[in-house]
Amino acid sequence: MAVWNFSAGPSKLPTEVLEQAAAEMLDWHGSGMSVMEMSHRGAEFTQICDEAEDDLRTLMAIPDDYAVMFMQGGATAENAIIPMNLLETRPAKTADYVLTGSWSVKSYKEAQRFGQINVAATSKSVREFEGKTYGEFCWVPDVNEWKVNPEASYLHICTNETIGGVEMFEMPNMANLGVADVPLALDMSSHILARPFDVTQAGLIYAGAQKNAGPAGVTIVIVKRDLLGKAMPYCPSAFDFANVAAERSRFNTPPTYSIYICGLVFKWLLKNGGLTAMAARNQAKADCLYNALDASDFYHNMVHPAYRSQMNVPFILRDESLNSAFLEGAKQRGLLALKGHKSVGGMRASIYNAMPLEGVQALVDYLKEFERSHG
Incomplete structure:
Protein backbone atom coordinates (compact mmCIF):
# COMPACT_ATOMS: atom_id res chain seq x y z
CA MET A 1 0.00 0.00 0.00
CA ALA A 2 1.32 3.43 -0.94
CA VAL A 3 1.66 5.86 1.96
CA TRP A 4 1.06 9.60 1.42
CA ASN A 5 2.22 12.09 4.03
CA PHE A 6 0.15 15.30 4.10
CA SER A 7 1.95 16.78 7.12
CA ALA A 8 2.24 20.57 7.25
CA GLY A 9 5.84 20.37 8.47
CA PRO A 10 8.16 18.67 8.99
CA SER A 11 6.74 17.38 5.78
CA LYS A 12 7.27 14.95 2.94
CA LEU A 13 10.68 15.02 1.25
CA PRO A 14 11.36 13.78 -2.28
CA THR A 15 11.96 10.01 -2.24
CA GLU A 16 15.00 10.46 -4.48
CA VAL A 17 16.54 12.84 -1.94
CA LEU A 18 16.00 10.42 0.94
CA GLU A 19 17.49 7.57 -1.06
CA GLN A 20 20.59 9.58 -1.90
CA ALA A 21 21.01 10.66 1.72
CA ALA A 22 20.70 7.04 2.82
CA ALA A 23 23.33 5.94 0.31
CA GLU A 24 25.71 8.67 1.51
CA MET A 25 25.01 8.29 5.21
CA LEU A 26 28.27 6.52 6.14
CA ASP A 27 30.57 7.91 3.49
CA TRP A 28 30.00 11.20 1.64
CA HIS A 29 31.71 11.10 -1.76
CA GLY A 30 34.60 8.95 -0.60
CA SER A 31 35.47 11.22 2.31
CA GLY A 32 35.15 8.36 4.80
CA MET A 33 32.79 10.52 6.85
CA SER A 34 29.08 11.04 7.23
CA VAL A 35 28.00 14.63 6.69
CA MET A 36 26.92 14.51 10.33
CA GLU A 37 30.55 14.04 11.35
CA MET A 38 32.15 16.77 9.25
CA SER A 39 33.73 19.95 10.54
CA HIS A 40 31.64 22.90 9.44
CA ARG A 41 34.88 24.60 8.40
CA GLY A 42 36.36 21.62 6.57
CA ALA A 43 36.68 21.48 2.80
CA GLU A 44 33.95 18.86 2.46
CA PHE A 45 31.20 20.75 4.25
CA THR A 46 32.35 24.05 2.77
CA GLN A 47 31.65 22.52 -0.64
CA ILE A 48 28.22 21.25 0.46
CA CYS A 49 27.18 24.57 1.95
CA ASP A 50 28.46 26.73 -0.89
CA GLU A 51 26.83 24.49 -3.50
CA ALA A 52 23.53 24.69 -1.62
CA GLU A 53 23.71 28.48 -1.66
CA ASP A 54 24.70 28.59 -5.32
CA ASP A 55 21.89 26.22 -6.33
CA LEU A 56 19.33 28.22 -4.36
CA ARG A 57 20.55 31.38 -6.10
CA THR A 58 20.06 29.67 -9.45
CA LEU A 59 16.59 28.38 -8.59
CA MET A 60 15.31 31.73 -7.35
CA ALA A 61 17.46 34.00 -9.57
CA ILE A 62 18.85 35.72 -6.48
CA PRO A 63 21.08 38.69 -7.43
CA ASP A 64 24.53 39.27 -5.96
CA ASP A 65 23.31 42.26 -3.96
CA TYR A 66 21.32 39.87 -1.77
CA ALA A 67 22.95 37.71 0.90
CA VAL A 68 21.77 34.11 1.31
CA MET A 69 22.05 32.58 4.77
CA PHE A 70 21.22 29.27 6.39
CA MET A 71 20.38 30.01 10.03
CA GLN A 72 19.17 28.23 13.16
CA GLY A 73 16.11 28.81 15.32
CA GLY A 74 13.39 28.33 12.74
CA ALA A 75 11.11 30.99 11.31
CA THR A 76 9.82 31.59 14.85
CA ALA A 77 13.25 32.80 15.95
CA GLU A 78 13.36 35.06 12.88
CA ASN A 79 10.33 36.85 14.31
CA ALA A 80 12.78 38.31 16.85
CA ILE A 81 15.94 38.28 14.74
CA ILE A 82 14.38 40.41 12.00
CA PRO A 83 13.38 43.40 14.16
CA MET A 84 16.73 43.21 15.95
CA ASN A 85 18.44 43.54 12.58
CA LEU A 86 16.10 45.84 10.67
CA LEU A 87 14.31 48.20 13.04
CA GLU A 88 17.31 50.54 13.25
CA THR A 89 17.90 50.72 9.50
CA ARG A 90 15.72 53.88 9.43
CA PRO A 91 15.51 56.75 11.96
CA ALA A 92 11.90 56.16 13.06
CA LYS A 93 12.77 52.64 14.28
CA THR A 94 9.27 51.32 13.64
CA ALA A 95 7.76 48.58 11.48
CA ASP A 96 4.37 47.66 10.03
CA TYR A 97 2.74 44.22 9.90
CA VAL A 98 -0.11 42.80 7.82
CA LEU A 99 -2.11 40.25 9.81
CA THR A 100 -3.72 37.48 7.78
CA GLY A 101 -3.60 34.51 10.16
CA SER A 102 -1.95 32.73 13.06
CA TRP A 103 1.65 33.07 11.87
CA SER A 104 1.57 36.76 10.99
CA VAL A 105 -0.08 37.47 14.34
CA LYS A 106 2.67 35.50 16.08
CA SER A 107 5.32 37.46 14.17
CA TYR A 108 3.66 40.75 15.11
CA LYS A 109 3.47 39.90 18.81
CA GLU A 110 7.12 38.87 18.94
CA ALA A 111 8.29 42.02 17.14
CA GLN A 112 6.51 44.19 19.72
CA ARG A 113 9.20 43.21 22.21
CA PHE A 114 11.75 45.26 20.27
CA GLY A 115 10.10 48.52 19.28
CA GLN A 116 7.07 50.33 17.94
CA ILE A 117 5.19 47.86 15.72
CA ASN A 118 1.99 48.87 13.93
CA VAL A 119 -0.77 46.95 12.14
CA ALA A 120 -0.97 48.07 8.52
CA ALA A 121 -3.96 45.83 7.75
CA THR A 122 -5.78 42.85 9.23
CA SER A 123 -8.38 40.29 8.18
CA LYS A 124 -9.35 39.48 11.76
CA SER A 125 -13.02 40.09 11.09
CA VAL A 126 -15.96 38.60 9.24
CA ARG A 127 -16.48 40.06 5.77
CA GLU A 128 -18.93 39.59 2.94
CA PHE A 129 -17.80 39.21 -0.67
CA GLU A 130 -20.40 39.02 -3.44
CA GLY A 131 -23.08 37.78 -1.08
CA LYS A 132 -20.90 35.18 0.64
CA THR A 133 -19.61 35.55 4.18
CA TYR A 134 -16.02 34.66 5.10
CA GLY A 135 -14.75 34.38 8.65
CA GLU A 136 -11.70 35.73 10.42
CA PHE A 137 -8.42 35.18 8.57
CA CYS A 138 -10.17 33.55 5.60
CA TRP A 139 -9.40 36.43 3.24
CA VAL A 140 -6.75 39.12 2.62
CA PRO A 141 -7.38 42.87 2.97
CA ASP A 142 -7.34 44.76 -0.31
CA VAL A 143 -3.97 46.46 -0.73
CA ASN A 144 -5.71 49.81 -1.19
CA GLU A 145 -6.89 49.50 2.43
CA TRP A 146 -3.40 49.06 3.86
CA LYS A 147 -2.02 51.92 5.93
CA VAL A 148 1.76 51.78 5.71
CA ASN A 149 3.94 54.29 7.50
CA PRO A 150 6.35 55.80 4.94
CA GLU A 151 8.96 55.98 7.72
CA ALA A 152 8.68 52.30 8.63
CA SER A 153 11.88 50.24 8.55
CA TYR A 154 9.99 47.39 6.88
CA LEU A 155 6.54 45.98 6.11
CA HIS A 156 6.11 42.37 7.21
CA ILE A 157 3.80 39.93 5.38
CA CYS A 158 3.27 36.20 5.84
CA THR A 159 2.65 35.32 2.20
CA ASN A 160 1.20 31.88 2.94
CA GLU A 161 -0.55 31.12 6.22
CA THR A 162 0.10 27.42 6.85
CA ILE A 163 -2.68 26.99 9.41
CA GLY A 164 -5.45 28.95 7.74
CA GLY A 165 -4.57 28.08 4.16
CA VAL A 166 -4.50 31.71 2.97
CA GLU A 167 -1.99 32.66 0.27
CA MET A 168 -1.02 35.94 -1.38
CA PHE A 169 -0.22 35.51 -5.05
CA GLU A 170 0.87 39.08 -5.80
CA MET A 171 2.99 41.42 -3.72
CA PRO A 172 1.93 45.03 -3.20
CA ASN A 173 3.46 47.71 -5.38
CA MET A 174 5.02 49.84 -2.66
CA ALA A 175 5.47 52.82 -4.99
CA ASN A 176 1.73 52.82 -5.72
CA LEU A 177 1.12 52.90 -1.97
CA GLY A 178 3.38 55.93 -1.69
CA VAL A 179 5.94 54.03 0.40
CA ALA A 180 8.54 53.04 -2.18
CA ASP A 181 11.37 53.23 0.38
CA VAL A 182 9.80 50.71 2.77
CA PRO A 183 11.24 47.22 2.11
CA LEU A 184 9.07 44.13 2.32
CA ALA A 185 9.99 41.44 4.85
CA LEU A 186 8.28 38.23 3.74
CA ASP A 187 7.66 35.03 5.67
CA MET A 188 7.52 32.53 2.79
CA SER A 189 7.97 29.44 4.95
CA SER A 190 5.26 27.27 3.45
CA HIS A 191 5.47 28.19 -0.22
CA ILE A 192 9.06 29.13 -0.92
CA LEU A 193 10.26 27.28 -4.05
CA ALA A 194 6.68 26.44 -5.05
CA ARG A 195 6.79 28.74 -8.07
CA PRO A 196 9.00 31.48 -9.53
CA PHE A 197 9.20 34.62 -7.42
CA ASP A 198 10.93 37.94 -8.10
CA VAL A 199 13.24 38.24 -5.10
CA THR A 200 13.91 41.90 -5.85
CA GLN A 201 10.36 42.76 -4.77
CA ALA A 202 11.47 42.21 -1.17
CA GLY A 203 14.17 43.49 1.11
CA LEU A 204 14.12 40.26 3.10
CA ILE A 205 12.68 36.77 2.66
CA TYR A 206 12.77 34.05 5.29
CA ALA A 207 11.47 30.50 5.41
CA GLY A 208 11.66 27.53 7.72
CA ALA A 209 12.96 24.78 5.47
CA GLN A 210 10.85 21.96 6.89
CA LYS A 211 7.81 22.61 4.72
CA ASN A 212 9.05 22.82 1.15
CA ALA A 213 12.84 23.03 1.10
CA GLY A 214 14.28 20.43 3.45
CA PRO A 215 14.15 19.09 7.01
CA ALA A 216 13.63 20.91 10.28
CA GLY A 217 16.63 22.64 11.79
CA VAL A 218 17.56 25.28 9.22
CA THR A 219 15.95 28.52 8.13
CA ILE A 220 16.62 30.17 4.78
CA VAL A 221 17.17 33.93 4.95
CA ILE A 222 17.61 36.11 1.86
CA VAL A 223 18.32 39.77 2.58
CA LYS A 224 19.41 42.77 0.57
CA ARG A 225 22.96 43.61 1.51
CA ASP A 226 22.26 47.32 2.03
CA LEU A 227 20.09 46.32 5.02
CA LEU A 228 23.01 44.66 6.78
CA GLY A 229 25.17 46.15 9.49
CA LYS A 230 22.63 47.99 11.67
CA ALA A 231 21.66 45.35 14.19
CA MET A 232 20.62 46.48 17.66
CA PRO A 233 23.50 46.51 20.19
CA TYR A 234 21.98 43.62 22.16
CA CYS A 235 21.38 41.40 19.11
CA PRO A 236 23.37 38.18 19.70
CA SER A 237 26.38 38.07 17.38
CA ALA A 238 25.28 34.72 15.95
CA PHE A 239 21.98 36.34 14.88
CA ASP A 240 23.50 39.49 13.40
CA PHE A 241 22.85 39.15 9.68
CA ALA A 242 26.08 40.98 8.85
CA ASN A 243 28.14 38.37 10.70
CA VAL A 244 26.34 35.38 9.22
CA ALA A 245 26.44 36.78 5.68
CA ALA A 246 30.14 37.60 5.90
CA GLU A 247 30.92 33.98 6.81
CA ARG A 248 28.50 32.43 4.26
CA SER A 249 26.40 30.83 7.02
CA ARG A 250 29.41 29.54 8.95
CA PHE A 251 29.88 32.27 11.56
CA ASN A 252 29.25 29.54 14.13
CA THR A 253 28.40 25.86 13.69
CA PRO A 254 25.32 25.77 11.45
CA PRO A 255 22.78 22.90 11.20
CA THR A 256 25.11 21.03 8.86
CA TYR A 257 23.02 17.95 8.05
CA SER A 258 19.87 19.98 7.45
CA ILE A 259 21.77 22.22 5.05
CA TYR A 260 23.05 19.12 3.25
CA ILE A 261 19.50 17.79 2.78
CA CYS A 262 18.34 21.21 1.56
CA GLY A 263 21.15 21.11 -0.97
CA LEU A 264 19.91 17.75 -2.24
CA VAL A 265 16.37 19.16 -2.53
CA PHE A 266 17.68 22.12 -4.53
CA LYS A 267 19.46 19.76 -6.93
CA TRP A 268 16.28 17.68 -7.22
CA LEU A 269 14.32 20.81 -8.13
CA LEU A 270 16.87 21.83 -10.74
CA LYS A 271 16.85 18.33 -12.21
CA ASN A 272 13.06 18.35 -12.45
Whole structure:
Protein backbone atom coordinates (compact mmCIF):
# COMPACT_ATOMS: atom_id res chain seq x y z
CA MET A 1 0.00 0.00 0.00
CA ALA A 2 1.32 3.43 -0.94
CA VAL A 3 1.66 5.86 1.96
CA TRP A 4 1.06 9.60 1.42
CA ASN A 5 2.22 12.09 4.03
CA PHE A 6 0.15 15.30 4.10
CA SER A 7 1.95 16.78 7.12
CA ALA A 8 2.24 20.57 7.25
CA GLY A 9 5.84 20.37 8.47
CA PRO A 10 8.16 18.67 8.99
CA SER A 11 6.74 17.38 5.78
CA LYS A 12 7.27 14.95 2.94
CA LEU A 13 10.68 15.02 1.25
CA PRO A 14 11.36 13.78 -2.28
CA THR A 15 11.96 10.01 -2.24
CA GLU A 16 15.00 10.46 -4.48
CA VAL A 17 16.54 12.84 -1.94
CA LEU A 18 16.00 10.42 0.94
CA GLU A 19 17.49 7.57 -1.06
CA GLN A 20 20.59 9.58 -1.90
CA ALA A 21 21.01 10.66 1.72
CA ALA A 22 20.70 7.04 2.82
CA ALA A 23 23.33 5.94 0.31
CA GLU A 24 25.71 8.67 1.51
CA MET A 25 25.01 8.29 5.21
CA LEU A 26 28.27 6.52 6.14
CA ASP A 27 30.57 7.91 3.49
CA TRP A 28 30.00 11.20 1.64
CA HIS A 29 31.71 11.10 -1.76
CA GLY A 30 34.60 8.95 -0.60
CA SER A 31 35.47 11.22 2.31
CA GLY A 32 35.15 8.36 4.80
CA MET A 33 32.79 10.52 6.85
CA SER A 34 29.08 11.04 7.23
CA VAL A 35 28.00 14.63 6.69
CA MET A 36 26.92 14.51 10.33
CA GLU A 37 30.55 14.04 11.35
CA MET A 38 32.15 16.77 9.25
CA SER A 39 33.73 19.95 10.54
CA HIS A 40 31.64 22.90 9.44
CA ARG A 41 34.88 24.60 8.40
CA GLY A 42 36.36 21.62 6.57
CA ALA A 43 36.68 21.48 2.80
CA GLU A 44 33.95 18.86 2.46
CA PHE A 45 31.20 20.75 4.25
CA THR A 46 32.35 24.05 2.77
CA GLN A 47 31.65 22.52 -0.64
CA ILE A 48 28.22 21.25 0.46
CA CYS A 49 27.18 24.57 1.95
CA ASP A 50 28.46 26.73 -0.89
CA GLU A 51 26.83 24.49 -3.50
CA ALA A 52 23.53 24.69 -1.62
CA GLU A 53 23.71 28.48 -1.66
CA ASP A 54 24.70 28.59 -5.32
CA ASP A 55 21.89 26.22 -6.33
CA LEU A 56 19.33 28.22 -4.36
CA ARG A 57 20.55 31.38 -6.10
CA THR A 58 20.06 29.67 -9.45
CA LEU A 59 16.59 28.38 -8.59
CA MET A 60 15.31 31.73 -7.35
CA ALA A 61 17.46 34.00 -9.57
CA ILE A 62 18.85 35.72 -6.48
CA PRO A 63 21.08 38.69 -7.43
CA ASP A 64 24.53 39.27 -5.96
CA ASP A 65 23.31 42.26 -3.96
CA TYR A 66 21.32 39.87 -1.77
CA ALA A 67 22.95 37.71 0.90
CA VAL A 68 21.77 34.11 1.31
CA MET A 69 22.05 32.58 4.77
CA PHE A 70 21.22 29.27 6.39
CA MET A 71 20.38 30.01 10.03
CA GLN A 72 19.17 28.23 13.16
CA GLY A 73 16.11 28.81 15.32
CA GLY A 74 13.39 28.33 12.74
CA ALA A 75 11.11 30.99 11.31
CA THR A 76 9.82 31.59 14.85
CA ALA A 77 13.25 32.80 15.95
CA GLU A 78 13.36 35.06 12.88
CA ASN A 79 10.33 36.85 14.31
CA ALA A 80 12.78 38.31 16.85
CA ILE A 81 15.94 38.28 14.74
CA ILE A 82 14.38 40.41 12.00
CA PRO A 83 13.38 43.40 14.16
CA MET A 84 16.73 43.21 15.95
CA ASN A 85 18.44 43.54 12.58
CA LEU A 86 16.10 45.84 10.67
CA LEU A 87 14.31 48.20 13.04
CA GLU A 88 17.31 50.54 13.25
CA THR A 89 17.90 50.72 9.50
CA ARG A 90 15.72 53.88 9.43
CA PRO A 91 15.51 56.75 11.96
CA ALA A 92 11.90 56.16 13.06
CA LYS A 93 12.77 52.64 14.28
CA THR A 94 9.27 51.32 13.64
CA ALA A 95 7.76 48.58 11.48
CA ASP A 96 4.37 47.66 10.03
CA TYR A 97 2.74 44.22 9.90
CA VAL A 98 -0.11 42.80 7.82
CA LEU A 99 -2.11 40.25 9.81
CA THR A 100 -3.72 37.48 7.78
CA GLY A 101 -3.60 34.51 10.16
CA SER A 102 -1.95 32.73 13.06
CA TRP A 103 1.65 33.07 11.87
CA SER A 104 1.57 36.76 10.99
CA VAL A 105 -0.08 37.47 14.34
CA LYS A 106 2.67 35.50 16.08
CA SER A 107 5.32 37.46 14.17
CA TYR A 108 3.66 40.75 15.11
CA LYS A 109 3.47 39.90 18.81
CA GLU A 110 7.12 38.87 18.94
CA ALA A 111 8.29 42.02 17.14
CA GLN A 112 6.51 44.19 19.72
CA ARG A 113 9.20 43.21 22.21
CA PHE A 114 11.75 45.26 20.27
CA GLY A 115 10.10 48.52 19.28
CA GLN A 116 7.07 50.33 17.94
CA ILE A 117 5.19 47.86 15.72
CA ASN A 118 1.99 48.87 13.93
CA VAL A 119 -0.77 46.95 12.14
CA ALA A 120 -0.97 48.07 8.52
CA ALA A 121 -3.96 45.83 7.75
CA THR A 122 -5.78 42.85 9.23
CA SER A 123 -8.38 40.29 8.18
CA LYS A 124 -9.35 39.48 11.76
CA SER A 125 -13.02 40.09 11.09
CA VAL A 126 -15.96 38.60 9.24
CA ARG A 127 -16.48 40.06 5.77
CA GLU A 128 -18.93 39.59 2.94
CA PHE A 129 -17.80 39.21 -0.67
CA GLU A 130 -20.40 39.02 -3.44
CA GLY A 131 -23.08 37.78 -1.08
CA LYS A 132 -20.90 35.18 0.64
CA THR A 133 -19.61 35.55 4.18
CA TYR A 134 -16.02 34.66 5.10
CA GLY A 135 -14.75 34.38 8.65
CA GLU A 136 -11.70 35.73 10.42
CA PHE A 137 -8.42 35.18 8.57
CA CYS A 138 -10.17 33.55 5.60
CA TRP A 139 -9.40 36.43 3.24
CA VAL A 140 -6.75 39.12 2.62
CA PRO A 141 -7.38 42.87 2.97
CA ASP A 142 -7.34 44.76 -0.31
CA VAL A 143 -3.97 46.46 -0.73
CA ASN A 144 -5.71 49.81 -1.19
CA GLU A 145 -6.89 49.50 2.43
CA TRP A 146 -3.40 49.06 3.86
CA LYS A 147 -2.02 51.92 5.93
CA VAL A 148 1.76 51.78 5.71
CA ASN A 149 3.94 54.29 7.50
CA PRO A 150 6.35 55.80 4.94
CA GLU A 151 8.96 55.98 7.72
CA ALA A 152 8.68 52.30 8.63
CA SER A 153 11.88 50.24 8.55
CA TYR A 154 9.99 47.39 6.88
CA LEU A 155 6.54 45.98 6.11
CA HIS A 156 6.11 42.37 7.21
CA ILE A 157 3.80 39.93 5.38
CA CYS A 158 3.27 36.20 5.84
CA THR A 159 2.65 35.32 2.20
CA ASN A 160 1.20 31.88 2.94
CA GLU A 161 -0.55 31.12 6.22
CA THR A 162 0.10 27.42 6.85
CA ILE A 163 -2.68 26.99 9.41
CA GLY A 164 -5.45 28.95 7.74
CA GLY A 165 -4.57 28.08 4.16
CA VAL A 166 -4.50 31.71 2.97
CA GLU A 167 -1.99 32.66 0.27
CA MET A 168 -1.02 35.94 -1.38
CA PHE A 169 -0.22 35.51 -5.05
CA GLU A 170 0.87 39.08 -5.80
CA MET A 171 2.99 41.42 -3.72
CA PRO A 172 1.93 45.03 -3.20
CA ASN A 173 3.46 47.71 -5.38
CA MET A 174 5.02 49.84 -2.66
CA ALA A 175 5.47 52.82 -4.99
CA ASN A 176 1.73 52.82 -5.72
CA LEU A 177 1.12 52.90 -1.97
CA GLY A 178 3.38 55.93 -1.69
CA VAL A 179 5.94 54.03 0.40
CA ALA A 180 8.54 53.04 -2.18
CA ASP A 181 11.37 53.23 0.38
CA VAL A 182 9.80 50.71 2.77
CA PRO A 183 11.24 47.22 2.11
CA LEU A 184 9.07 44.13 2.32
CA ALA A 185 9.99 41.44 4.85
CA LEU A 186 8.28 38.23 3.74
CA ASP A 187 7.66 35.03 5.67
CA MET A 188 7.52 32.53 2.79
CA SER A 189 7.97 29.44 4.95
CA SER A 190 5.26 27.27 3.45
CA HIS A 191 5.47 28.19 -0.22
CA ILE A 192 9.06 29.13 -0.92
CA LEU A 193 10.26 27.28 -4.05
CA ALA A 194 6.68 26.44 -5.05
CA ARG A 195 6.79 28.74 -8.07
CA PRO A 196 9.00 31.48 -9.53
CA PHE A 197 9.20 34.62 -7.42
CA ASP A 198 10.93 37.94 -8.10
CA VAL A 199 13.24 38.24 -5.10
CA THR A 200 13.91 41.90 -5.85
CA GLN A 201 10.36 42.76 -4.77
CA ALA A 202 11.47 42.21 -1.17
CA GLY A 203 14.17 43.49 1.11
CA LEU A 204 14.12 40.26 3.10
CA ILE A 205 12.68 36.77 2.66
CA TYR A 206 12.77 34.05 5.29
CA ALA A 207 11.47 30.50 5.41
CA GLY A 208 11.66 27.53 7.72
CA ALA A 209 12.96 24.78 5.47
CA GLN A 210 10.85 21.96 6.89
CA LYS A 211 7.81 22.61 4.72
CA ASN A 212 9.05 22.82 1.15
CA ALA A 213 12.84 23.03 1.10
CA GLY A 214 14.28 20.43 3.45
CA PRO A 215 14.15 19.09 7.01
CA ALA A 216 13.63 20.91 10.28
CA GLY A 217 16.63 22.64 11.79
CA VAL A 218 17.56 25.28 9.22
CA THR A 219 15.95 28.52 8.13
CA ILE A 220 16.62 30.17 4.78
CA VAL A 221 17.17 33.93 4.95
CA ILE A 222 17.61 36.11 1.86
CA VAL A 223 18.32 39.77 2.58
CA LYS A 224 19.41 42.77 0.57
CA ARG A 225 22.96 43.61 1.51
CA ASP A 226 22.26 47.32 2.03
CA LEU A 227 20.09 46.32 5.02
CA LEU A 228 23.01 44.66 6.78
CA GLY A 229 25.17 46.15 9.49
CA LYS A 230 22.63 47.99 11.67
CA ALA A 231 21.66 45.35 14.19
CA MET A 232 20.62 46.48 17.66
CA PRO A 233 23.50 46.51 20.19
CA TYR A 234 21.98 43.62 22.16
CA CYS A 235 21.38 41.40 19.11
CA PRO A 236 23.37 38.18 19.70
CA SER A 237 26.38 38.07 17.38
CA ALA A 238 25.28 34.72 15.95
CA PHE A 239 21.98 36.34 14.88
CA ASP A 240 23.50 39.49 13.40
CA PHE A 241 22.85 39.15 9.68
CA ALA A 242 26.08 40.98 8.85
CA ASN A 243 28.14 38.37 10.70
CA VAL A 244 26.34 35.38 9.22
CA ALA A 245 26.44 36.78 5.68
CA ALA A 246 30.14 37.60 5.90
CA GLU A 247 30.92 33.98 6.81
CA ARG A 248 28.50 32.43 4.26
CA SER A 249 26.40 30.83 7.02
CA ARG A 250 29.41 29.54 8.95
CA PHE A 251 29.88 32.27 11.56
CA ASN A 252 29.25 29.54 14.13
CA THR A 253 28.40 25.86 13.69
CA PRO A 254 25.32 25.77 11.45
CA PRO A 255 22.78 22.90 11.20
CA THR A 256 25.11 21.03 8.86
CA TYR A 257 23.02 17.95 8.05
CA SER A 258 19.87 19.98 7.45
CA ILE A 259 21.77 22.22 5.05
CA TYR A 260 23.05 19.12 3.25
CA ILE A 261 19.50 17.79 2.78
CA CYS A 262 18.34 21.21 1.56
CA GLY A 263 21.15 21.11 -0.97
CA LEU A 264 19.91 17.75 -2.24
CA VAL A 265 16.37 19.16 -2.53
CA PHE A 266 17.68 22.12 -4.53
CA LYS A 267 19.46 19.76 -6.93
CA TRP A 268 16.28 17.68 -7.22
CA LEU A 269 14.32 20.81 -8.13
CA LEU A 270 16.87 21.83 -10.74
CA LYS A 271 16.85 18.33 -12.21
CA ASN A 272 13.06 18.35 -12.45
CA GLY A 273 12.61 21.61 -14.33
CA GLY A 274 13.08 24.21 -11.63
CA LEU A 275 10.36 26.43 -10.21
CA THR A 276 8.44 26.86 -13.45
CA ALA A 277 7.86 23.13 -13.60
CA MET A 278 6.96 23.07 -9.89
CA ALA A 279 4.42 25.83 -10.42
CA ALA A 280 2.60 23.78 -13.06
CA ARG A 281 2.63 20.67 -10.87
CA ASN A 282 1.40 22.56 -7.83
CA GLN A 283 -1.41 24.23 -9.77
CA ALA A 284 -2.59 20.84 -11.04
CA LYS A 285 -2.56 19.34 -7.54
CA ALA A 286 -4.40 22.27 -5.98
CA ASP A 287 -7.03 22.28 -8.74
CA CYS A 288 -7.57 18.54 -8.28
CA LEU A 289 -8.22 18.85 -4.55
CA TYR A 290 -10.21 22.10 -4.51
CA ASN A 291 -12.42 20.92 -7.38
CA ALA A 292 -13.28 17.80 -5.37
CA LEU A 293 -14.09 19.83 -2.26
CA ASP A 294 -16.18 22.35 -4.19
CA ALA A 295 -18.15 19.62 -5.94
CA SER A 296 -19.46 18.35 -2.61
CA ASP A 297 -21.61 19.79 0.16
CA PHE A 298 -20.20 17.15 2.50
CA TYR A 299 -16.88 19.04 2.76
CA HIS A 300 -16.15 22.76 2.92
CA ASN A 301 -13.06 24.92 2.46
CA MET A 302 -13.49 28.17 4.37
CA VAL A 303 -11.07 30.44 2.43
CA HIS A 304 -12.09 33.02 -0.17
CA PRO A 305 -11.27 31.41 -3.55
CA ALA A 306 -8.93 34.25 -4.55
CA TYR A 307 -6.68 33.51 -1.56
CA ARG A 308 -6.76 29.72 -1.35
CA SER A 309 -3.31 28.32 -0.70
CA GLN A 310 -1.83 25.90 -3.20
CA MET A 311 0.25 24.36 -0.43
CA ASN A 312 -2.06 24.02 2.58
CA VAL A 313 -5.70 23.07 2.07
CA PRO A 314 -7.86 23.17 5.22
CA PHE A 315 -11.39 21.77 5.11
CA ILE A 316 -14.17 20.68 7.43
CA LEU A 317 -16.75 17.92 7.30
CA ARG A 318 -20.39 19.01 7.32
CA ASP A 319 -20.90 16.61 10.22
CA GLU A 320 -17.87 17.06 12.45
CA SER A 321 -18.91 14.10 14.61
CA LEU A 322 -17.42 12.05 11.76
CA ASN A 323 -13.94 13.55 12.13
CA SER A 324 -12.45 10.61 14.01
CA ALA A 325 -13.92 8.08 11.59
CA PHE A 326 -12.59 10.10 8.64
CA LEU A 327 -9.07 10.21 10.06
CA GLU A 328 -9.05 6.53 10.98
CA GLY A 329 -10.25 5.55 7.53
CA ALA A 330 -7.64 7.77 5.93
CA LYS A 331 -4.89 6.20 8.01
CA GLN A 332 -6.00 2.70 6.98
CA ARG A 333 -5.57 3.80 3.35
CA GLY A 334 -2.11 5.27 3.90
CA LEU A 335 -3.28 8.89 3.94
CA LEU A 336 -1.42 10.38 6.90
CA ALA A 337 -1.32 13.64 8.89
CA LEU A 338 -4.67 15.05 7.71
CA LYS A 339 -5.80 16.34 11.10
CA GLY A 340 -6.13 20.14 11.12
CA HIS A 341 -4.08 22.38 13.38
CA LYS A 342 -5.24 22.24 17.00
CA SER A 343 -6.12 25.96 16.94
CA VAL A 344 -8.72 25.60 14.17
CA GLY A 345 -9.64 21.91 14.04
CA GLY A 346 -11.05 20.18 10.99
CA MET A 347 -8.73 18.72 8.39
CA ARG A 348 -5.73 19.99 6.45
CA ALA A 349 -3.87 18.53 3.50
CA SER A 350 -0.44 20.00 2.83
CA ILE A 351 0.58 19.30 -0.75
CA TYR A 352 4.10 20.65 -1.09
CA ASN A 353 6.50 20.14 -4.00
CA ALA A 354 7.40 16.60 -2.95
CA MET A 355 3.77 15.43 -3.00
CA PRO A 356 2.97 14.00 -6.45
CA LEU A 357 -0.40 14.35 -8.15
CA GLU A 358 -0.88 10.62 -7.50
CA GLY A 359 -1.02 11.28 -3.76
CA VAL A 360 -3.57 14.07 -4.15
CA GLN A 361 -5.69 11.85 -6.37
CA ALA A 362 -5.59 9.12 -3.72
CA LEU A 363 -6.95 11.65 -1.21
CA VAL A 364 -9.67 12.77 -3.62
CA ASP A 365 -10.71 9.15 -4.18
CA TYR A 366 -10.99 8.69 -0.42
CA LEU A 367 -13.02 11.89 -0.01
CA LYS A 368 -15.56 10.56 -2.49
CA GLU A 369 -15.60 7.11 -0.93
CA PHE A 370 -16.10 8.46 2.59
CA GLU A 371 -18.92 10.71 1.44
CA ARG A 372 -20.68 7.80 -0.27
CA SER A 373 -20.54 5.69 2.87
CA HIS A 374 -21.36 8.45 5.39
CA GLY A 375 -23.25 11.12 3.47
